[in-house]
Amino acid sequence: MTETVLKVQGVSKRFGGLQALSDVSMTIQKGQVYGLIGPNGAGKTTFFNVITGLYTPDGGSFELGGSPYTPTTVHQVAKAGIARTFQNIRLFAEMTALENVMVGRHVRTHSGLLGAVFRTPGFKAEEADIRKRAQEMLDYVGIGKYADFKARTLSYGDQRRLEIARALATEPKLIALDEPAAGMNATEKVVLRELIDRIRNDGRTILIIEHDVKLVMGLCDRVTVLDYGKQIAEGTSSEVQKNEKVIEAYLGAGHAAH
Numbered sequence: 041m042t043e044t045v046l047k048v049q050g051v052s053k054r055f056g057g058l059q060a061l062s063d064v065s066m067t068i069q070k071g072q073v074y075g076l077i078g079p080n081g082a083g084k085t086t087f088f089n090v091i092t093g094l095y096t097p098d099g100g101s102f103e104l105g106g107s108p109y110t111p112t113t114v115h116q117v118a119k120a121g122i123a124r125t126f127q128n129i130r131l132f133a134e135m136t137a138l139e140n141v142m143v144g145r146h147v148r149t150h151s152g153l154l155g156a157v158f159r160t161p162g163f164k165a166e167e168a169d170i171r172k173r174a175q176e177m178l179d180y181v182g183i184g185k186y187a188d189f190k191a192r193t194l195s196y197g198d199q200r201r202l203e204i205a206r207a208l209a210t211e212p213k214l215i216a217l218d219e220p221a222a223g224m225n226a227t228e229k230v231v232l233r234e235l236i237d238r239i240r241n242d243g244r245t246i247l248i249i250e251h252d253v254k255l256v257m258g259l260c261d262r263v264t265v266l267d268y269g270k271q272i273a274e275g276t277s278s279e280v281q282k283n284e285k286v287i288e289a290y291l292g293a294g295h296a297a298h
């Protein structure tokens with residue numbers, strides 16, 4: 041039995057005279073790694089920003105885990121069950137790795153602000169649990185030994201893994217990774233690939249924007265290709281690779297081929 045995690049239908053987004061997304065639809069099933077690729081400026085980040093509540097779409101409908109949802113604010117989207125990472129890493133640089141993950145975990149806590157202010161027993165117990173879970177997340181992505189290091193002191197690859205740990209801490213239905221391999225060397229990419237495989241094998245569902253086509257093709261169950269905001273292909277990695285429009289879009293004049 042397949043179970044749909046995210047269903048997006050007919051999403052559009054215009055910036056002034058520029059149609060950044062034009063009637064884009066996709067269905068992501070539980071346990072899939074779903075790739076979103078396309079040349080520079082194709083609309084990939086815009087799509088991520090729409091589904092995570094950073095941009096308001098001009099049209100389209102959204103379902104998450106079988107229920108309709110409207111991605112209006114970032115916080116509401118996190119609560120609904122989508123967690124993301126960013127192309128340009130967005131960590132709290134002066135906070136420790138552990139604290140960064142604890143912030144992600146707070147999306148799922150109950151004590152609230154009053155509990156924190158008065159340090160109620162309920163709050164203290166919850167805080168201890170959050171700390172423990174955050175450490176487990178760091179161990180899971182392989183940077184447990186850096187728990188007490190400030191985020192800014194970690195290597196680039198480790199900061200990207202920390203972002204993934206923070207996203208996982210919200211227990212998302214869908215984890216959306218925006219160019220997780222950007223700036224990584226070959227060794228770091230191998231480790232990242234293993235991590236994404238492990239996250240999938242543990243039953244999570246992943247949407248990934250990635251410029252490294254080799255990585256995408258090796259990792260993704262299905263792929264959507266955008267070009268100038270339009271969906272020019274959708275299918276398995278091998279179907280998409282053979283698609284004439286895709287080859288054209290990547291090799292065509294005026295586009296950087298990556």
Ligand SMILES: Nc1ncnc2c1ncn2[C@@H]1O[C@H](COP(=O)(O)OP(=O)(O)OP(=O)(O)O)[C@@H](O)[C@H]1O
Binds near residue numbers: 055079080083084085
């Ligand atoms: N906030 C904005 N205001 C105006 N135009 C925007 C905005 N965000 C994106 N765009 C434009 O929308 C188009 C799609 O951009 P987007 O960043 O989504 O592409 P992308 O596929 O993620 O590209 P890249 O691979 O370079 O990150 C581009 O022409 C971009 O200039």
